Amino acid sequence: MRLGISTSRVPAYNGKKRNEFGVMSRLLILFAMALGLSAANLRAQDLVALARVLPEESTLSDQGGTVELRLSLTQPVPYRVFSLDNPRRLVIDFNEVDWIGFDAEVFDKSAQVDGLRFGVFRPGWSRMVLDLVAPLSVRSAELTTSAAGPAQVILRLEPTSDELFAANAGAPEGAFVAPRAEAVEALAPLRRQIGDRPVVVVLDPGHGGIDPGAERDDAVEADLMLIFALELKETLLRTGNFKVVLTRDSDVFVPLETRVSLARQAQADVFLSLHADAIVEGRASGATIYTLSEKASDIASQKLAERHDRSDLLAGVDLSNQDDVIAAVLMDMARTETAPRSDKLADALVVGLSNTVSVHKRPRLSAGFSVLKAPDIPSVLLELGFLSSKRDRQRLEDAQWRVDAAAGIRDALLFWAAEDAADALLLRK
Numbered sequence: 001m002r003l004g005i006s007t008s009r010v011p012a013y014n015g016k017k018r019n020e021f022g023v024m025s026r027l028l029i030l031f032a033m034a035l036g037l038s039a040a041n042l043r044a045q046d047l048v049a050l051a052r053v054l055p056e057e058s059t060l061s062d063q064g065g066t067v068e069l070r071l072s073l074t075q076p077v078p079y080r081v082f083s084l085d086n087p088r089r090l091v092i093d094f095n096e097v098d099w100i101g102f103d104a105e106v107f108d109k110s111a112q113v114d115g116l117r118f119g120v121f122r123p124g125w126s127r128m129v130l131d132l133v134a135p136l137s138v139r140s141a142e143l144t145t146s147a148a149g150p151a152q153v154i155l156r157l158e159p160t161s162d163e164l165f166a167a168n169a170g171a172p173e174g175a176f177v178a179p180r181a182e183a184v185e186a187l188a189p190l191r192r193q194i195g196d197r198p199v200v201v202v203l204d205p206g207h208g209g210i211d212p213g214a215e216r217d218d219a220v221e222a223d224l225m226l227i228f229a230l231e232l233k234e235t236l237l238r239t240g241n242f243k244v245v246l247t248r249d250s251d252v253f254v255p256l257e258t259r260v261s262l263a264r265q266a267q268a269d270v271f272l273s274l275h276a277d278a279i280v281e282g283r284a285s286g287a288t289i290y291t292l293s294e295k296a297s298d299i300a301s302q303k304l305a306e307r308h309d310r311s312d313l314l315a316g317v318d319l320s321n322q323d324d325v326i327a328a329v330l331m332d333m334a335r336t337e338t339a340p341r342s343d344k345l346a347d348a349l350v351v352g353l354s355n356t357v358s359v360h361k362r363p364r365l366s367a368g369f370s371v372l373k374a375p376d377i378p379s380v381l382l383e384l385g386f387l388s389s390k391r392d393r394q395r396l397e398d399a400q401w402r403v404d405a406a407a408g409i410r411d412a413l414l415f416w417a418a419e420d421a422a423d424a425l426l427l428r429k
């Protein structure tokens with residue numbers, strides 16, 4: 001079973017067809033399949049080649065009181081539009097398109113849209129998310145095609161009231177919403193490892209797809225973390241003591257809650273989220289290791305956790321159904337046992353990484369990272385370095401440094417797993 005890539009096994013639009021069309025009007029879902037894509041029109045090469053965005057012929061502009069989006073593509077693709085509230089966003093999903101040459105700043109000339117992201121959302125599906133300054137609704141949406149020329153998605157947005165915007169907001173049936181807490185809870189309880197089987201390590205390369213994470217010069221956090229996770233996986237497997245599962249193994253977006261539920265599905269003994277964020281608040285360089293805490297150890301840590309949660313929102317994840325008080329209580333109870341195990345893991349990582357590379361002068365921090373909230377899996381978030389530091393950036397791009405860092409993490413995990421198994425056996429007595 002290859003749980004590490006189970007996100008890619010989920011069919012893109014996995015809602016029941018009946019429901020998809022049933023909520024069509026309310027949710028502004030505009031399937032364009034019928035417009036330019038009847039089966040008879042599809043030629044074999046259309047199915048093979050990815051549609052490319054034509055940046056020169058694409059604009060987002062204000063037209064009097066309305067906003068017009070024109071996105072030109074080399075060929076028509078199925079797409080749909082919906083809106084999300086808090087913060088107000090308009091989301092457009094496309095059958096995968098190639099964005100090469102597309103520049104959000106050049107494209108977005110509208111004063112009503114103050115932020116724009118685009119990229120892979122799920123394998124085979126691309127997404128564009130517009131941050132709306134004021135509530136806007138879709139007045140019309142069309143896909144124009146010509147026999148030889150490109151296709152064009154044309155959306156016209158008009159002002160609406162806060163109330164109507166809120167009433168119409170929500171991801172359509174079959175869209176990718178993060179799994180709810182109780183769905184995670186419903187899985188069988190994990191059996192704590194006692195050293196009689198391989199330790200299941202879930203590696204979680206941060207960010208991906210529409211959410212690149214930190215970017216400095218040519219360095220992209222999402223890419224660097226994927227490279228490191230794949231290398232670390234090999235390092236861990238060579239010991240023969242671990243089973244390793246990745247939350248993503250390609251440049252794809254995975255919501256935070258999904259990362260946690262993938263870890264549960266994998267029956268993880270350890271969850272390790274890998275990051276290299278950029279930070280403004282005067283943190284020099286070196287690795288830092290975070291555990292979960294309601295109260296952040298400092299303002300920089302709190303901001304970092306908030307920014308990570310926000311990247312889900314900005315990617316267009318609908319979190320409106322997430323609150324579940326009962327599940328939250330259960331989770332707090334389970335964490336009472338898990339938190340000390342996470343702390344020991346973090347301490348071991350500080351030692352392991354200090355032995356092979358270097359850690360920050362204050363390497364143990366805590367904050368409310370959503371990705372660390374699995375109730376019964378010891379979880380830590382590792383900032384391997386900061387992309388805001390040139391020295392860290394060079395280290396992360398250095399293959400030998402990564403070998404050394406992976407060795408430090410391996411040693412820490414071996415040490416922790418042995419101690420944790422001994423603790424579990426003591427508890428049984």
Ligand SMILES: [Zn+2]
Pocket residue numbers: 206207213214221275276277308
């Ligand atoms: Zn990050």
